[in-house]
Amino acid sequence: MALISRRDWGARAPRGPYTSLTHTKGVKVHYIGDHVDPRLLTDHDRCLAVMRQIQNHHMDGNGWTDFAYNLAVCPHGDLLMGRGAGHMSAANGPGRNHDHYAVLGMLGSTGLTDPTDAMLNGIRDAIDYLREHGGAGKEIKGHRDGYSTSCPGAALYAWVKAGAPRPDGGSSSPSTTWTETLVDQLPLLSPGATGRHVKTCFYLLRARGYGKELDEHVIDPTVYGPAVVAEVKRFQAEKGLDDDGLVGKATWPRLLGL
Ligand SMILES: [Zn+2]
Numbered sequence: 324m325a326l327i328s329r330r331d332w333g334a335r336a337p338r339g340p341y342t343s344l345t346h347t348k349g350v351k352v353h354y355i356g357d358h359v360d361p362r363l364l365t366d367h368d369r370c371l372a373v374m375r376q377i378q379n380h381h382m383d384g385n386g387w388t389d390f391a392y393n394l395a396v397c398p399h400g401d402l403l404m405g406r407g408a409g410h411m412s413a414a415n416g417p418g419r420n421h422d423h424y425a426v427l428g429m430l431g432s433t434g435l436t437d438p439t440d441a442m443l444n445g446i447r448d449a450i451d452y453l454r455e456h457g458g459a460g461k462e463i464k465g466h467r468d469g470y471s472t473s474c475p476g477a478a479l480y481a482w483v484k485a486g487a488p489r490p491d492g493g494s495s496s497p498s499t500t501w502t503e504t505l506v507d508q509l510p511l512l513s514p515g516a517t518g519r520h521v522k523t524c525f526y527l528l529r530a531r532g533y534g535k536e537l538d539e540h541v542i543d544p545t546v547y548g549p550a551v552v553a554e555v556k557r558f559q560a561e562k563g564l565d566d567d568g569l570v571g572k573a574t575w576p577r578l579l580g581l
């Protein structure tokens with residue numbers, strides 16, 4: 324699980340103190356609603372921009388202290404810090420924020436409407452985080468439970484009602500996600516590998532801001548040599564991955580920004 328700090332998504336400081344909570348009955352799941360741009364799927368920077376937009380709307384439009392939710396989860400499964408654990412949200416409706424924390428899934432009522440497996444796992448990670456750090460109880464509910472709203476949308480609500488299972492925890496679903504399908508087509512790169520996928524890796528690394536000092540006229544970008552391996556290891560370490568220098572099922576999606 325990757326936890327993105329407020330600083331890393333460019334959050335504004337809250338306008339005032341939060342109300343503290345030592346425990347809750349559980350967590351309520353939300354969606355954004357309205358239209359969410361499906362291009363979020365291929366561009367994680369857009370996820371961070373959505374956080375800033377929502378925060379501005381909550382603070383400037385609604386006049387709230389801060390971004391309303393405790394945590395948000397993007398389609399890539401990353402957790403984005405909102406009010407955090409131990410603080411009351413402003414998301415569940417008047418009088419309903421003492422009993423449940425609030426987790427936002429970045430989905431709309433049009434556009435991006437279906438959660439990725441990564442997002443569902445991320446929401447479970449967020450719930451675990453709030454249980455561990457915020458005394459959240461075992462309930463997992465939707466915003467619409469006890470409040471008149473379409474939130475969290477048909478797909479997320481059906482998942483909540485099914486007990487919010489982790490997609491990779493069950494054997495009932497044989498289907499793989501599009502991310503897995505894409506990554507399955509990419510080879511495992513170990514040091515010394517050669518070919519076009521090495522070159523792809525090299526330029527993806529560049530696109531992520533790594534290996535900028537490596538000159539492709541000096542090193543051969545189609546050979547996975549020590550200098551590139553070192554940069555991959557640095558990328559892996561900074562992304563919280565095993566820094567083994569192997570580009571496989573864990574590292575490709577991160578290089579691709581999935
Ligand atoms: Zn909601």
Ligand SMILES: [Zn+2]
Nearest residue numbers: 367370397399
């Ligand atoms: Zn994302």
